[in-house]
Amino acid sequence: MEVKSFNRIYGDMVNYIIANQDRLTDFNDGSVLASQIEATAREIAMLYVACRVGFSTHLRSLPYSVFGFRMKEGVRASTRVVLSRSRPFAHETPIPAGTVVAAGSLSFATTEAAVVPAGGTDSPGIPAVAASVGDGFNVDTGAISTLISTLPNDIVSVSNPEPATGGENAEDWAAYMDRFADHILGLQRTNASGFLSGLLDRGIIRSMARSSISRRLTASGT
Helix, strand or coil, rough: CCCCCCCHHHHHHHHHHHHHHCCCCCCCCHHHHHHHHHHHHHHHHHHHHHHHHHHHHHHHHHHCCCCCCCCCCCCCEEEEEEEEEHHHHHHHHEEEEHHHHECEEEEEECCCCCCCCCCCCCCCEEEEEEEECCHHHHCCCCCCCCEECCCCCCCEEEECCCCCCCCECCCCCCCCCCHHHHHHHHHCCCHHHHHHHHHCCCCCCCCHHHHHHHHHHHCCCC
């Protein structure tokens, strides 16, 4: 799809007007006609860009939607975090669900409410999930150390006593096409492509050396 620039659209409009009327027309910068053409040309240029983005994003996936075959959207990592006070107090300190903590620039939010008990300094482990999908959120033990949300003054630190796990990247187009090829070729479920498709679609495995497994399955007669 050709995407015309603003300058080309503006020039085409000016040339069309000149070619289809016999009166002297003012196309100088700032004139009424030039301003009207410029405004129209900018709107048309934006429509070109919007259409091009729409084609790139949605049209290429349309044929595959017939098969109900969707791209994998990725998975958010999860872990447990412990929020701590500097010393014991006689009162409980509430920690609301949705408390945001971070490991560097990677944010996590708690999914349950909790309290630091009276006479204690640490909360129980609180489930927390990553702000976005991706394996970059699979951080090590102790990586979560920053409090982002506003909490009671006696809460001074946070940590994760276990690593964050389970984060997976959203599927890119190349991986989607490879998986779709296995899906189509393996619809009979009795060949190597069917076996590979089953492993990937059902989440039995996360990654594999595709060529190596294909050779072994072919050699074994699968």
